[in-house]
Amino acid sequence: MTTMAATAGGSDRVTVLPRSFYERDARVVARALLGKLLVRDDGRVARIVEVEAYLGERDPASHAFRGPTARNATMFGPSGHLYVYFTYGMHWCANAVCGAEGLGRAVLLRAAAPLDGVERMAALRRVRRPVDLTNGPAKLCQAFGVDRSFDGADLVAGDRGLVIADDGFPAPRRPPSSTRVGISGGREHRWRWWIPGDPYVSKGRPS
DNA sequence: GGTAAGATCAGC
């Protein structure tokens, strides 16, 4: 963790987020995740800069809207696990499950700023500009090698070598918000947040 | 069994 601490720019203490961090309202967890670190055991590290909250069965934009299925089973499981889904016939996206078990709520990890292990990320993604490495939910997953095999991974125990950690970098007090990207239902909610000015925030079309 | 839409991305 020496290299990471040096490049992270926060305090020299890096701690994995506890289960209790995730056991809260998804909208609170989402904003609290801004500035946290996505860490793989091979040295890949990126700071989360954009997130979206999905509120389970009361949210028409959520995969959990129509109740539990084989696909969204992880969402209805315990907090602090990774819900990974396949979409558009070619992309993987990752969420942190939150709230009480059985609610089907989660936070989509939409973008992150690479801090370490950039060569390994670049090896998995052929891009012109470095910013395209991780400035979108499917790009982030590809850069971190996250696919179906990571669905259900425990982000607290790190059972598959992937965790989310805190290096002391503060989450924005009042982060800017917008409607969520790429959804049809649930447009009335502004449940997308990001770190203002960060170059790795995805190019969003929502209002 | 058939089909439409999808929490996206890259290239023109």
Add this chain to the structure above:
DNA sequence: CTGATCTTACCA
């Protein structure tokens, strides 16, 4: 702006 690409969920 469009094509790629295929799983899932829903309907018959």
